[in-house]
Amino acid sequence: MSFQQNLQSKLQGHLSQIDGRFANVKLLDQFETNTKLPRSYAVIGFVGFYLLLTFLNIGGIGQLLSNIAGFVIPGYLSLKALNTATKDDDEDLLIYWVVFAVLNIVEFWSKTILYWVPFYWLIKTGFLLYLSLPQFGGAKFIYYSFLKPVTDKHLFHESKPASKVN
Known part of the structure; x- marks a missing residue:
């Protein structure tokens, strides 16, 4: 052949x-x-x-389309997950929404990336698809590799004065 x-x-x-x-x-x-x-x-x-x-990105439509990709697919999967008996997909989607929220907060506070990264909205759309589609598991990777260690260290630790209250 x-x-x-x-x-x-x-x-x-x-x-x-x-x-x-x-x-x-x-x-x-x-x-x-x-x-x-x-x-x-x-x-x-x-x-x-x-x-x-x-x-x-004519007329700023790239941002809208990127956000649609970040909301519609995971939103649909979230609605489906609410109607299933298993909780595995619920955890995956909760992790996605946490990573998505962090990404949007970082993006809001660092608007300079819009000027320095060419084709930012296309890259973001691809990244959001990587995060949201179950076959890639991108949100879990980002969460367990980066966010969980930071949150465990800074948010969910027991301070010394609080531990003495018991």
């Missing part, structure tokens, strides 16, 4: 996965019926257009 055939085969496999994952979306059913194209094309087109608008 040639390189081109191998690449085409892998691409078809990925497109089939996208088609399967979005099989129950009614809007994509209409797209498929009207255009005679696979639903994966619409999904890839939407994601590409979304990232292009974030990259171009």
Whole structure:
């Protein structure tokens, strides 16, 4: 099998996965019926257009799109988690919201990063997707690697005078 055939085969496999994952979306059913194209094309087109608008940041829309990526996906996953019996996904999402809050506070107080980091909103959008999507586990990594050691040391320690009260 040639390189081109191998690449085409892998691409078809990925497109089939996208088609399967979005099989129950009614809007994509209409797209498929009207255009005679696979639903994966619409999904890839939407994601590409979304990232292009974030990259171009016309009229400050990059910030809005970045924040939508940071709220919509985790918000949807949070609503789903509230309706499950297991608590594992609840912990993951609580960790995400803590990391998201810290990121927004740091961003608010250091607006200079907007001027010094090129394509900041695109980078932030990618980072928020890394944090929020369960297959990456980015929020847990950031929390357990950076935030938890700091909070354990500075927020949740017992001070000497308080320990003597008992």
